[in-house]
Amino acid sequence: MFREKNRHATAAMPHTAVPRDAPLxxxxxxxxxxxxxxxxxxxxxxxxxxxxxxxxxxxxERTRAGLESEYACLTLPAHMPAQLPQIWEAAQTIRRFRDVLVVGIGGSSLGAKALYRALKPVFPRPGDPSLHFIENIDPPYLDALLAHLAPETTAVVAISKSGGTIETVGQYLCLREWLEKHLGKARARQRQWLITDPAQGWMRALAAREDIPTLPVPPKVGGRYSVLTTVGLLPLAVAGIDVAALxxxxxxxxxxxxxxxxxxxxxxxxxxxxxxxxxxxxxxxxxxxxxxxxxxxxxxxxxxxxxxxxxxxxxxxxxxxxxxxxxxxxxxxxxxxxxxxxxxxxxxxxxxxxxxxxxxxxxxxxxxxxxxxxxxxxxxxxxxxxxxxxxxxxxxxxxxxxxxxxxxxxxxxxxxxxxxxxxxxxxxxxxxxxGVNPLDQPAVEAGKKLAVQYLSERVGGR
Amino acid sequence: MFREKNRHATAAMPHTAVPRDAPLxxxxxxxxxxxxxxxxxxxxxxxxxxxxxxxxxxxxERTRAGLESEYACLTLPAHMPAQLPQIWEAAQTIRRFRDVLVVGIGGSSLGAKALYRALKPVFPRPGDPSLHFIENIDPPYLDALLAHLAPETTAVVAISKSGGTIETVGQYLCLREWLEKHLGKARARQRQWLITDPAQGWMRALAAREDIPTLPVPPKVGGRYSVLTTVGLLPLAVAGIDVAALxxxxxxxxxxxxxxxxxxxxxxxxxxxxxxxxxxxxxxxxxxxxxxxxxxxxxxxxxxxxxxxxxxxxxxxxxxxxxxxxxxxxxxxxxxxxxxxxxxxxxxxxxxxxxxxxxxxxxxxxxxxxxxxxxxxxxxxxxxxxxxxxxxxxxxxxxxxxxxxxxxxxxxxxxxxxxxxxxxxxxxxxxxxxGVNPLDQPAVEAGKKLAVQYLSERVGGR
CATH class of the missing domain: 3.40.50.10490 (Glucose-6-phosphate isomerase like protein; domain 1)
Incomplete structure (x- = not known):
């Protein structure tokens, strides 16, 4: 039945013409x-x-209510095109900077990184900014990067659905301080964008307090399903990738x-x-x-x-x-x-x-x-x-x-x-x-709590 | 017994002084x-x-005969220092080029790549060449690289223990042709180094025929155990990494x-x-x-x-x-x-x-x-x-x-x-x-033969 369906579909050598928008x-x-x-x-x-x-x-059934659905992630192809003008507008502004630091980890990074790697030109085109993904904590890398970059021509896009991811918050705070030290608060603010939950979390509160431009992540879409939200679309649009085609x-x-x-x-x-x-x-x-x-x-x-x-x-x-x-x-x-x-x-x-x-x-x-x-x-x-x-x-x-x-x-x-x-x-x-919930990650919380406890008490002997 | 041996050895926070040459x-x-x-x-x-x-x-017992031993790879730390002057000499010459293309795959690449990534400075120091590892076949990448580089200031180091690895041979031949087209045969030859078996294989024969400088891989050391031979040491020395300390x-x-x-x-x-x-x-x-x-x-x-x-x-x-x-x-x-x-x-x-x-x-x-x-x-x-x-x-x-x-x-x-x-x-x-031989890879040969067969006969419909 399925056995012969697509047999040998990939056996031909890869040099025939590319049909536009062909299916997998x-x-x-x-x-x-x-x-x-x-x-x-x-x-x-x-x-x-x-x-x-x-x-x-x-x-x-669980996608019927669109972005309010349990599986909202599967409705993004229908609903995100409406947000493209807003994403493009932000991207156009950010593209004017020579270097763009994209700060995020896990679901706030892996998708955009993979697509950027697959679709970017091997060498940057004239006018394209350089994207630097700041994901893992790597102190010498961050130091070298900040010694190398000019704050004037650098933008920071920090991404965290919850708004409180410790690696992202820690590195974002360091980048903010670097921008503010060199440029003052007002000009530093013109170089920051936050992508986070529209209603809650530390990043959301910060954005409101300091009037930092933000783009929302739909509340029902979790990190690992978020590459087709602003989380992936904004960095990719900044890189000049055709996010509408995506x-x-x-x-x-x-x-x-x-x-x-x-x-x-x-x-x-x-x-x-x-x-x-x-x-x-x-x-x-x-x-x-x-x-x-x-x-x-x-x-x-x-x-x-x-x-x-x-x-x-x-x-x-x-x-x-x-x-x-x-x-x-x-x-x-x-x-x-x-x-x-x-x-x-x-x-x-x-x-x-x-x-x-x-x-x-x-x-x-x-x-x-x-x-x-x-x-x-x-x-x-x-x-x-x-x-x-x-x-x-x-x-x-x-x-x-x-x-x-x-x-x-x-x-x-x-x-x-x-x-x-x-x-x-x-x-x-x-x-x-x-028979499991594909949207949660219950076991991960224990480690996060323990890390906070170690930072608070034991580690460093403080 | 072992349970308490090193317990908590890593629990302290990482900000004490670094002792020189401390053990793991x-x-x-x-x-x-x-x-x-x-x-x-x-x-x-x-x-x-x-x-x-x-x-x-x-x-x-199987390391007693040094580089002639069955487990010759484990004797490299004792025997390779004698070859360092030759490696440094080649490295000094290669370091004069702005870009160095290191062509190799698997055991001829993974070790050097990993160590280069771990030990190189985040941004190149003045005078350091840029290393490009050409490992996997990626036609658009190779095309972009050759459109971007100047043949005059580019060196090629091709690495294959057997001297006949198909990905490496194919890409090396493309790079040779590019150098020869732009610079002529004699000047192209001044930009090539081969690392291969000292006695046999296609690369060895080519080196003899065309008088291309080579460095030998000890015959008893297989690809995946070869990072401490010329295979890893030459590219790392070219990058300015302290291979003697390694x-x-x-x-x-x-x-x-x-x-x-x-x-x-x-x-x-x-x-x-x-x-x-x-x-x-x-x-x-x-x-x-x-x-x-x-x-x-x-x-x-x-x-x-x-x-x-x-x-x-x-x-x-x-x-x-x-x-x-x-x-x-x-x-x-x-x-x-x-x-x-x-x-x-x-x-x-x-x-x-x-x-x-x-x-x-x-x-x-x-x-x-x-x-x-x-x-x-x-x-x-x-x-x-x-x-x-x-x-x-x-x-x-x-x-x-x-x-x-x-x-x-x-x-x-x-x-x-x-x-x-x-x-x-x-x-x-x-x-x-x-109870297995840690040095062989018997199952891999069948796929290699089949790939050659497909290239010879079926694929491409020729």
Whole structure:
């Protein structure tokens, strides 16, 4: 049934023309038996018919109220376009600065960083600002950055949904002080933007007190689902990336996933497969492996989304959630492939590949080297990459590991919008199948409290 | 016994003086019961007494012949200093170029990249060349790079132990052609260096034919163990990093690990713990989590070393090798911690932390904000980072997960040399305990052959 659906969709070499706004080519054939020897079969899917119908119904109901819905994140493609004029206006102002410091961590950073890395030009275009993501605490880096930058031409965008994330608040306060010391309060204020909850939190109160421009995060959208809100859209717009196309791609994917039927709705099919391979086939580890070098940070966004949404205790059942692991082709052929092929059979794979990618330079093969590398003659670097992908997928399939391939019709904002919406949707469906709340993160609070306690009391011997 | 050995070695805040050439502070207390509820106990270790003695004997015997030994990689700290004058001489020449393209993949890249990232200044010093690592195939990146660089002031260092790695050969040929087109053959040759096997392979033959300067990789040292050979030392020396200190650190660690006794030899203890937690406690996933931002690429080197050395089929036994996973504190508190705490109890953790790290800027807390963040008052960013590390380690320990902490006395070449030698040694010991050859990678060949076949025949429809 699904087995042949998209078979060989990605087998052609990547040098045909790029159709505009083409959909993702999702090839699930190797997730099923017999192609993937440890894959899912019809009986597994039959058992899941009712839970899948209920999951789809729940998702549909819980998105009906738009941005007020429980799953508001899935309605962003419909509702964020209305905010684009406001985002563009802020972005135009911020783009006048030479350096833009984007301060945020986790959900306030991983998505924008991954998309920026994938879509920015290799070298900045004239007029584009340099973006610096200030995420992790790294004192020497911050010191060097501030020694290197001119406050006059530097803007700060601080992002925290709650408005109180300790890493972000701490670093933002240091940046404010640096701006104020050099420029005075008033001019420092012209170089700050805050992205936070519209009604509550420290950042919101600060913005009101000091009249700092802000952009709101919809209250019902949590950090890891927020890349399609101002959290991701503002930094990306500042970088000159086409955020309208990003939302359009997400909307196109949402429309594609409206059907209740597994065969018509790829998000539902993927959720079912990832879930069944975990609970029925012992595939506890889910490896995300792009063969698209600029997607090397996409896995960071995906791993947060998946782990924090699904890695959860359940009453009377095994804990939910496969471990998401990021890899990168071809690099990890030289690093992880040995283990993938010979170690435990507890893994499944998701490949991302560029269907219509650049062929790149032809490998120039001197006469003397034709005997050594006959297969490189008249081949481009893009063809070498694609042959390595096909070969790796084949050896992984032959070893029995279930795997799926998402063929990207291009590496652009519309395509990545689809990919973002697809995985947010798959994650919510999977949460419903596991019976966990995909929106909370109850276990994380204990560590935050403990860190505060250590800072207050013990640490430093104060 | 081991439980109290180094307990609290890393609990102090990181602002004491840095002792010169101090050893790693290895705190294994939480790997044992009862601290880590799922940890190892005395009975587990007792069973392992003979295998450990045999492993240590094997390692000792198989390193006795120096660079001709089976485990030649572990003798590099003793033998590479003799090659430093040759490496420095080449590095001095290469440093005169403005841009240096380091072409290599996997073992020919991950180690140098990780150390470069950890040890380079945040912004280049005057006179330092810019290093560009050309690892993965990424046609638009290569095109942009070559459009941006001046051939006159660019040098190429291509690295492949075998001399025939397809990604490296393909990209190196493109770079050669670019140099030759702009500068002619003779001047292009003055801008190339090859690092490869001293006797065989395509690169070696090319070097002989065209009189291209080369540096040798010791024949018995495989890619993933080669960061302390010319493979890592030349690029790092070009970057101005103190490679003599790197080797000295490795030698100091080697001396520390000379004892046959678990209590005296941290490499032997770590190998025993990682191994026992896998086979006796079901800890199949080993997470490497630095709380040192510039070590964010260290996990890539470690993951290759561990996975390719140990992820192997065994006759009549479960496959060997835990899955190595890289994480980063504090970022992954906001991403993976939820899953670590509530999902399956199949994980163990290795934390890296800076014992004497920079305190960094004090968080400037305005009067109005003291009520909101009383615990930030008079705290530095470094203290915030360290409190978060302590809190996360505590919640992970309370959840029962075994974990160990390696406290780095500083972030310098001597310390990272220790860390490199430690993990190479742990990996070899672990291979001996599992009964697999830690030096080969038999499963990887099939994919390489298949890629060549696809390039020759099918792909591209030629």
């Amino acid at each position: 080519a999702i090839d699930t054939a190797n997730m099923y038996r017999p192609a993937g020897a440890d894959g899912v079969d019809a009986a597994d899917l039959a058992v899941l018919a009712d839970p899948l119908a209920r999951a789809h119904q729940a998702l549909t 939302l359009r791609g997400a909307a196109d994917n949402a429309a594609r996933c409206a059907a209740a039927d597994l065969e018509q709705n790829p998000a539902l099919e993927l959720a079912a497969l990832y879930y069944l391979l975990d609970i029925r086939r012992g595939k506890r580890i889910s490896i995300m492996m792009p063969y698209v070098n600029p997607l090397d940070l996409f896995g960071d966004w995906y791993c947060q989304l998946w782990a924090e949404s699904l890695g959860k205790r359940r009453e009377g059942a095994e804990p939910a959630g496969t471990l998401p692991v990021r890899a990168l082709g071809t690099v990890d052929q030289h690093s992880q492939l040995q283990l993938y092929l010979e170690s435990r059979r507890d893994k499944m794979f998701t490949f991302l590949t560029l269907r219509h990618g650049e062929r790149g330079r032809a490998v120039p093969l001197p006469e003397a080297d034709r005997a050594a590398f006959p297969y490189l003659e008249h081949r481009s670097l893009g063809e070498v990459l694609h042959a390595e992908f096909l070969a790796t997928r084949d050896v992984i399939t032959r070893a029995g590991h279930p795997n799926l391939t998402i063929g990207l019709p291009a590496l652009d904002a519309h395509v990545l919008g689809q990919l973002i919406d697809l995985y947010q949707r798959v994650t919510v469906y999977a949460g419903l199948l596991y | 502070a290895i705190d294994t207390a939480n790997m044992y019961r009862p601290a880590g509820a799922d940890g190892v106990d005395a009975a587990d270790l007792a069973v392992l007494a003979d295998p450990l003695a045999r492993a240590h004997q094997a390692l000792t 080797l000295r650190g490795a030698a100091d660690n080697a001396a520390r690990c000379a004892a046959a006794d678990l209590e005296q030899n941290p490499a032997l203890e770590l190998a025993a713990l990682y191994y026992l937690l896998d086979i006796r406690r079901g800890k199949r996933i080993s997470i490497m989590m630095p709380y040192v931002n510039p070590l964010d690429l260290f996990g890539d080197w470690y993951c290759q070393l561990w996975a390719e050395s140990l992820g192997k089929r065994r006759e009549g036994a479960e496959p060997a090798g835990t899955l190595p996973v890289r994480a980063l504190g504090t970022v992954d508190q906001h991403s993976q911690l939820q899953l670590y705490l509530e999902s399956r109890r199949d994980k163990m953790f290795t934390f890296l932390t800076l014992r004497h790290g920079e305190r960094g800027r004090a968080v400037p807390l305005p009067e109005a904000d003291r009520a909101a963040f009383p615990y930030l008052e008079h705290r530095s960013l470094g203290e915030v980072l360290h409190a978060e590390f302590l809190a996360t380690r505590d919640v992970i320990t309370r959840a029962g997960h075994p974990n160990l902490t390696i406290g780095l006395p500083a972030l310098d070449a001597h310390v990272l040399g220790q860390l490199i030698d430690l993990y190479q040694r742990v990996t070899v010991y672990a291979g001996l305990l599992y």
